[in-house]
Amino acid sequence: MSLRTFTSRFVRAYTPARVAPFAFTRAIATKRYTKEHEWISVEDNVGTIGITDYAQKSLGDVVFVEIPSPGQAIGRKEQLGAVESVKAASDIYSPVSGDIIEANETLDSEPSLINSSPEQDGWLAKVQLSDPSELDSLLDESAYQAHCESSEDH
Template identity: 45%
Template sequence: MALRVLSQTFGARALQSATPAARRAASQRLSFFSTKYTPQHEYVTLNGKEGTIGITDFAQNSLGDVVYVDLPSVGDKFQKGDAFGAVESVKAASDVYTPVSGTVTAVNEDLAESPNLVNDEAMTGGWFIKLELDDESDLDDLLDEPAYKEHCENEEH
């Protein structure tokens, strides 16, 4: 968006003549408030260097009614791919893995009393943890929304 605004405001020439640092700064702003997905149906929604992590609507539909969520503590550190918690439903129990490395800054304490939030609001109120990202390059191999939707369609067949 920042690149588009810069381009529309000052024209393509201004963007081309911008310093590499200015182009990098503009492109980094694009990662704010974006969501990335794993093929295993976890998501991370970015807000600057903080990521909100949970399971996708596809995952909660597959699990059925969620009855319990086990979460880590604030301050815990995880590497990309580590199991950070578990979710139990009437059908199954499953570990939940972090799509990025970082330190937990918040846990969704509402899930202790209302684990059904995962079913009702998987991508909003049903989030599991927030963490401060260690390395934004962890996002490079995650799926964007169109690629994730395609992945889910292929998995359903």
């Protein structure tokens, strides 16, 4: 059976008539990066913040993570936490201002989550944004990748 025949018989038969494409694309469109290798993903005015895969590779094996306390206000470019690895220690700065509503307490017992899943399970904090327009000054994925490639050239 050819791929075209298979597709027309099986795949198209099970494709829903109307799919809401916005749920998936909205998450992609709202992920932003800093030049200092932090990321933020925003949904419903709540930003989840962590460090990028590029940053965790530069740090090496993470052995300790300092996470922020929920309930405190944080300003843009203020220290949110810190990451210590076998190579170095690095402060993490908030890409936006707002109130910290949740911290990833799993990192206390499993700091290696930053190495294994830096942009998913290894997030540091969730922040209720006070000024969503601050996202406009951050890099999108293609600009961040270009920034990383230019950093590697030096």
